[in-house]
Amino acid sequence: MSTTPLNGITVVGFESRMSDATADLIEKYGGEALPAPSMQEAPLDEHDAVFSFAEGLFDGTFDLVYFNTAVGTRMVFDTLETEYDLDDIRAALQNTIVVSRSPKPGSALKNHDMPIDVKAPEPHSWREVLETLTSNETTAPLDGKRIAIHEYGRPNQELNQALEAEGANVVRVPIYRWALPDDLQPLKNGIRALIGGAAQVALFTSRQQVAHMLQVASDEGWENALRTALQDAMVASVGPVTSEKLKEHDLPVDFEPDRPKLAILIQGMADYAPQYFKPA
Numbered sequence: 001m002s003t004t005p006l007n008g009i010t011v012v013g014f015e016s017r018m019s020d021a022t023a024d025l026i027e028k029y030g031g032e033a034l035p036a037p038s039m040q041e042a043p044l045d046e047h048d049a050v051f052s053f054a055e056g057l058f059d060g061t062f063d064l065v066y067f068n069t070a071v072g073t074r075m076v077f078d079t080l081e082t083e084y085d086l087d088d089i090r091a092a093l094q095n096t097i098v099v100s101r102s103p104k105p106g107s108a109l110k111n112h113d114m115p116i117d118v119k120a121p122e123p124h125s126w127r128e129v130l131e132t133l134t135s136n137e138t139t140a141p142l143d144g145k146r147i148a149i150h151e152y153g154r155p156n157q158e159l160n161q162a163l164e165a166e167g168a169n170v171v172r173v174p175i176y177r178w179a180l181p182d183d184l185q186p187l188k189n190g191i192r193a194l195i196g197g198a199a200q201v202a203l204f205t206s207r208q209q210v211a212h213m214l215q216v217a218s219d220e221g222w223e224n225a226l227r228t229a230l231q232d233a234m235v236a237s238v239g240p241v242t243s244e245k246l247k248e249h250d251l252p253v254d255f256e257p258d259r260p261k262l263a264i265l266i267q268g269m270a271d272y273a274p275q276y277f278k279p280a
Helices: 019-028 048-058 070-080 086-093 103-111 126-135 157-165 185-196 207-219 223-232 240-248 262-276
Strands: 010-013 032-035 040-043 064-067 097-100 146-150 169-173 176-179 201-204 234-237
Touching (some): 019 032, 019 262, 032 185, 048 086, 048 169, 064 070, 070 086, 070 176, 097 103, 126 157, 157 169, 185 223, 201 262, 234 240, 234 262
Parallel strands (some): 010 032, 064 097, 064 146
């Protein structure tokens, strides 16, 4: 098998925070990377919800505390540290059940020497979280329990509603929102490359990238052309949550790896590309 299976193929990567790493991996397999960062984490102007969470934590209000992302977890503790001693936060968390959605927020918790009681399995979607919380003897049953959820950019309505259906009381703790990048030109360039056929692969690593891509395309009057182009291009998705968002918008999913990891996604996409683009 060729070590450069993407030779001659241009890949538009919509990843933002790990844009450089994404490009390096694409080029490792012989492809030409066209970074098109599509989002940024914008801290909220007010952090009343975070400070209210801390007061509730000290009062023993919460049965479970759920951390979603590494960025959000770091932001929570950075914000709390402006008003509280983190040793006090750490001690209060010892008296509740701390749930980590994936290894990334888990790593951020460990870096702050915070406890972790329960971890959700791959692919770390809200479904795995719900299954874990309703079946793990540490957390179940959920009826009557008060759960603080640190949100990542937007409320996860599916998870919130499912938890409430189990009888839980969900307390949302937003810390940041997803916004478009300050510089939209790379994103526009990526979209135009797909429309014009200069790029053959669209690579998505989160569902919000899909929404932002379509938003910018619509604003520029390119949405129909982009949708047509994506039917001809190879669309690679990091995992089920992102794939679900693509399908929700009637966009194809041509490749999804067995595990939702960036390196596994790009290696699998590279291995699959030659047969995808093989002449009929």
